[in-house]
Amino acid sequence: MRILCATAVATTILATPATAAPAAPPPAAPPPAAQSVGRLLTELQKLYRQAEQATETYNATAVALKKQQREAALLGKDLTKARKDLTASRAAAGRLARRQYQGDSELSPYVRLLLARDPRSALDQGHVLRRLTDRRARTIDRLTAGEKHAASLATRSRKALDKQTALAGQQKKQRDTVRQKLAEVEKLLAGLSAEELAELSRLETAGTEKAQQSLLASGALGAPGPGGSPAATRAPSSAGDKAVRHAVRQIGKPYVWGAEGPESYDCSGLTSQAWAEAGRTIPRTSQEQWKQLPRVPLKSLRPGDLVVYFPDATHVALYLGDGLVVQAPRPGTKVKVSPIAANPLLGAVRPDPGAPPVDDYRPPKLPKGARDGSDTGYGSATAPDA
Incomplete structure (x- = not known):
């Protein structure tokens, strides 16, 4: 019986699974809060950089828009002047046409030439004829050139205004991009x-x-x-x-x-x-x-x-x-x-690479608190309306 009992106990011990040794504890991780803030800092820096990139793009478009607005304004002034000149040329051409219709034109000297009493009179009448012909030609040339110039200015003015409109739309999109990035930053900060x-x-x-x-x-x-x-x-x-x-x-x-x-x-x-x-x-x-x-x-x-x-x-x-x-x-x-x-x-x-240094330079005195505050900045800002 002792042998049977000993055998039974031994069999039971062998059949029981061995308990695993306790595993080594994992390396200590940074506190969740520290991990969270570190990730936030990285994300905020990324968002602010994206916002500033959009800001500088917005600024470049604003500069281009101002330049285009100046060009459009100058073209508008030139077009107004060209249209006034064209109106004057058309009026002169109208007067010439009326005079020709009424018989008071370069056709009259032809008749006078045929009826001239002597060669001297014929030469004088020929001179008058040439002057009248030249005057008509200049009037027609001015009218033609004025029409071409006004048409060219009108085309350029339309293109300038179209470009100005496109730049304004582009600027609005860039402004919206900046606002979106800043809103993302504010959303992150709101939960801290x-x-x-x-x-x-x-x-x-x-x-x-x-x-x-x-x-x-x-x-x-x-x-x-x-x-x-x-x-x-x-x-x-x-x-x-x-x-x-x-x-x-x-x-x-x-x-x-x-x-x-x-x-x-x-x-x-x-x-x-x-x-x-x-x-x-x-x-x-x-x-x-x-x-x-x-x-x-x-x-x-x-x-x-x-x-x-x-x-x-x-x-x-x-x-x-x-x-x-x-x-x-x-x-x-x-x-x-x-x-x-x-x-x-x-x-x-360096904006002035060739300029010599001043003598006896003394740096400006900094106001109190000049270095206070964040060098990156984590606050809200009001975007301009345009």
């Missing part, structure tokens, strides 16, 4: 708690500081000074100095897309107006500023130069010196001073 917004700001600030330190350490702005500080600031040109001082005076004014002052600005509105105040006209949009203005290496930056961002040149700022820029960052922010590496750098351009 105060803690998540604070974390979003912290992540953004940390990213900017890291990018700035990396840029300075790389020597891209020139050999860093003591303690890794930015390279010494070069003196600007006289116009560059004026542009910088104008931009600094705009600090604290709100970003509004499509705006170019004096109460609000977008990024390229600020840079173009700063240089306009300095007496130099530069392109309105960041893409055209990058495309048309002479480029300079970052190591040669001087105050007043334009720093352009992102691969498609959709953002621009004005170099202040000391590794800083003055910029209108994004909707919801105000014109402020930011680290030059606040956005991914594309390069720099």
Whole structure:
């Protein structure tokens, strides 16, 4: 019996499945909130970049529309004048036709020529005949040329107005695109708690500081000074100095897309107006500023130069010196001073490459709170009506 019992117990133990050893715990994942805010930061940066790209496209169309409106206005004035001249020519042709009908025309000298008493009278009458014939020919030529000119101007005017209408429609679509992108941003932000917004700001600030330190350490702005500080600031040109001082005076004014002052600005509105105040006209949009203005290496930056961002040149700022820029960052922010590496750098351009630097340059004094606020911006903005 003992043998049978022992055998039964052994059989039971062998038949029972062995319990698996507990698995090693998975690696700790970041808290859900941190993951969520990190993804939001990436998504927001993408949306703001898309919105700014649409903004600069909108600005370019606005410039083209203004140019087309000026052309259409000039054509309209020329067409009005041409029609007045045509009316005068038609009146002269009518008078000529009436005179010919009444017998007071170049046909009368023919009759007088046949009845002339002597050769002298015949020559005088021939001269009168030629003058009358020339006058009729000039009148007809003016009438024909006037009709052709008026018809050509009318065609060009119609084409100019058609192009103006197409540009206005295109501008409206681009405006709607910007509004849609900003609405997407607002929708994302609406569901965030105060803690998540604070974390979003912290992540953004940390990213900017890291990018700035990396840029300075790389020597891209020139050999860093003591303690890794930015390279010494070069003196600007006289116009560059004026542009910088104008931009600094705009600090604290709100970003509004499509705006170019004096109460609000977008990024390229600020840079173009700063240089306009300095007496130099530069392109309105960041893409055209990058495309048309002479480029300079970052190591040669001087105050007043334009720093352009992102691969498609959709953002621009004005170099202040000391590794800083003055910029209108994004909707919801105000014109402020930011680290030059606040956005991914594309390069720099100089509106006055041949101008000499000023003597004894002293940077403008920055207002209190010039560096406060987000360098990216996460707020609402009111879009213009047109």
